Amino acid sequence: MSWIQLTIRTEQDRAEAIGDSLSELGAQAVTFVDAKDTPVYEPKPGEVHYWPNTEVIGLFDAEDDTDIVIAALQNDFGQQQPLAYTLNPLEDKDWEREWMDNFHPIQFGKRLWICPSWRDIPDPDAVNVMLDPGVAFGTGTHPTTALCLRWLDSLDLTDKTVVDFGCGSGILGIAALKLGAKRVIGIDIDPQALEASQANAERNGVGDQIELYLPENQPQFEADVVVANILAGPLRELQSVITDYCHPVGVLALSGILVEQAEEIEQLYARDFILEPVQTEGDWAMVSGFKK
Structure with a gap:
């Protein structure tokens, strides 16, 4: 089948309404793309934020009358x-194969690889986590x-208990178990994330070492290692909760933070932790340290 891609450039307050109209007018798929590479700061649960300059893209059958x-x-x-728009024909492709071809095994640190199932494992003697791209939970x-x-790979996790706060796909907790941890406690507000974490853990042979909880159901505990890859807002609001997960002399890593937000997060957690230099990649930062 051949396709026509209709791209409309608009402002964030009209993006959702235009997307809804594209669907009503027969678009097979509607996506929203940042038109100016602008970061979107963390939404509250249930909120959807669009970029100030958004491209709304509708995919139509080439036989549809786009006029x-x-x-x-x-x-x-x-x-x-008048709306600013462009129309572009798309060549017919095996889109599933094209999508799969974009994912390759990736090495993190010295020992750890994340590998999709359809690729050969580059190093059978490495620590290999098998994880396929899913619905935005983290790969x-x-x-x-x-x-x-990379932070987890740098630690000696032998026989350690790890908290994966905001576990998503379970990638961090599963990596910790494959790196030698004896127990992982995963916490997430989304029940589907807990299901994904359990399925991925079982696939990697560590399903019996991971415990998964919604925040309201979690037991009391302290862990040797705490990692929270969420966003700056929840890291601020839940500072005392996250701190209490970590027992004295335990270690902590906080991510999901934009570089310009790192100093504020450092100041909050410096009350209870001896912090290491902030690590960055692109626009993003990670704060880590040892509990006092």
Whole structure:
């Protein structure tokens, strides 16, 4: 099948309404793309934030009459100023194969590899975590996850208990277990994340070493290692909760932080931790240290 891609450049307050209209007008898929490489700061649960300059992209069957689609959109959204749009044909491809070809085994630190299932393992003697890209829960490709994976690889985790706060896909907790930890406690507000973590842990042969909880159901405990790859807002709001997870002389890593937010997070956690130099990758930072 051949496709036509209709791209509309707009402002954040109209992006969702235009996306809804594209769906109603027959778009097979609608996506939202940052038009100016602008970071979006953390939303609260249930919120959806768009970029100040957003491209709304609708994918249509090439046989659809896009003139009708554009006329309808101009009538609804372009009365004061005509909508800026482009139309581009897309070649017919095996999109699933194209998507799979973009994911390769990635090494983090000296020992650890994250490997998708359809690729050969580069080093059978390394610590290999098998994890396929899923629905946004984390696969190691984002700098915040990469910073945490390299940090875990640098530790001696033998027989340690680890808290993975905001566990998502379970990638950090599973990596910790494969690196020698004896027990991981994963916590997330999303029940689907807990299901993904359990499935991925079982696939990697460590399902019986991971315990998963919603925040309201978690027991009291202290851990040797705490890693929280979430966002600056929750790290601020839950500072006392996250600190209490870590027992004296335990170690902590906090990520999901933009570089310009790192100093504030450092100041909050310096009350209870001896902090190491901030590590960065691109626009993102990780704060880590030892509990006093």
